[in-house]
Amino acid sequence: LSGRCVGATEILGELGSDNKSFCLPETISNLEQVRVIVTYIESTPKRLTEGFGLLANEAMVRTWPCKT
Numbered sequence: 001l002s003g004r005c006v007g008a009t010e011i012l013g014e015l016g017s018d019n020k021s022f023c024l025p026e027t028i029s030n031l032e033q034v035r036v037i038v039t040y041i042e043s044t045p046k047r048l049t050e051g052f053g054l055l056a057n058e059a060m061v062r063t064w065p066c067k068t
Contacts, residue, residue, distance in 0.1 A: 008056060009033040009037060010030060021057065021061055021066075022057075022060040022061045023064055023065070023067070025064065036059050036060065036063045037055070037056045040056075040063075041055050
């Protein structure tokens with residue numbers, strides 16, 4: 001399942017760069033993205049039934065918001 005998580009973060013990163021919902025630093029690794037997402041999901045146990053994509057996207061928006 002870890003491979004699926006990394007793949008999903010890569011896709012979210014690509015989508016995020018297109019719509020600017022979050023702005024990843026150039027030096028961020030996939031492992032760091034996964035850690036942020038897992039930490040966020042673990043901090044919201046009541047929302048575990050919600051989709052991974054939604055929670056992962058929220059984690060990335062909160063951690064790496066685009067500067068306006």
